[in-house]
Amino acid sequence: xxxxxxxxxxxxxxxxxxxxxxxxxxxxxxxxxxxxxxxxxxxxxxxxxxxxxxxxxxxxxxxxxxxxxxxxxxxxxxxxxxxxxxxxxxxxxxxxxxxxxxxxxxxxxx
Amino acid sequence: xxxxxxxxxxxxxxxxxxxxxxxxxxxxxxxxxxxxxxxxxxxxxxxxxxxxxxxxxxxxxxxxxxxxxxxxxxxxxxxxxxxxxxxxxxxxxxxxxxxxxxxxxxxxxxxxxx
Numbered sequence: 194x195x196x197x198x199x200x201x202x203x204x205x206x207x208x209x210x211x212x213x214x215x216x217x218x219x220x221x222x223x224x225x226x227x228x229x230x231x232x233x234x235x236x237x238x239x240x241x242x243x244x245x246x247x248x249x250x251x252x253x254x255x256x257x258x259x260x261x262x263x264x265x266x267x268x269x270x271x272x273x274x275x276x277x278x279x280x281x282x283x284x285x286x287x288x289x290x291x292x293x294x295x296x297x298x299x300x301x302x303x
Numbered sequence: 304x305x306x307x308x309x310x311x312x313x314x315x316x317x318x319x320x321x322x323x324x325x326x327x328x329x330x331x332x333x334x335x336x337x338x339x340x341x342x343x344x345x346x347x348x349x350x351x352x353x354x355x356x357x358x359x360x361x362x363x364x365x366x367x368x369x370x371x372x373x374x375x376x377x378x379x380x381x382x383x384x385x386x387x388x389x390x391x392x393x394x395x396x397x398x399x400x401x402x403x404x405x406x407x408x409x410x411x412x413x414x415x416x417x
Contacts, residue, residue, distance in 0.1 A: 225404060234410040235307070235394070236346070241405055281346065285404060288359045289334070290348040
């Protein structure tokens with residue numbers, strides 16, 4: 194059965210800390226891996242990763258994919274209270290459906 | 304920036320009633336999806352839709368569910384006879400087309416079946 198596993202489930206940090214969120218997957222017919230940020234409602238798109246070893250960056254956030262070891266990490270540097278959210282990892286299957294992990298709940302305190 | 308929109312934001316219904324959840328995908332997008340998230344659980348794929356046809360559906364998407372694109376802008380999910388276990392947040396998503404694989408999500412409709 195296809196699965197996506199995220200760790201940790203929950204993380205509490207102080208502003209300014211750096212965090213690393215993990216996502217491992219066992220998905221047949223993998224096409225790409227996506228990260229989303231979910232605050233109150235809609236998951237908002239962060240990154241799509243298709244190739245191994247190529248880091249994607251957006252401001253303080255970055256992400257990389259390892260297709261040999263079947264995992265991805267999402268890094269957030271110099272965290273801010275506005276980074277508090279649930280971060281979702283999802284694998285895009287060849288059939289065009291997203292398979293989601295349970296998410297990592299990040300809380301950033303001042 | 305264009306967004307996926309969904310109505311209503313909340314819906315409360317009695318078991319056995321029919322509900323229709325509405326979505327307006329981003330205007331030039333061609334592929335449409337419904338996902339759901341039961342409280343405390345993962346987001347789960349329900350169905351994908353392209354060119355006025357269902358492309359893929361999950362085991363969850365049984366005969367009580369149907370989808371429709373009744374006009375050029377709306378995309379609906381109908382649940383014919385709701386059950387208690389249908390209570391969830393339902394997300395609509397859309398993407399542009401071939402080679403543009405990012406799915407963009409709407410804010411969701413929280414459905415509560417009593």
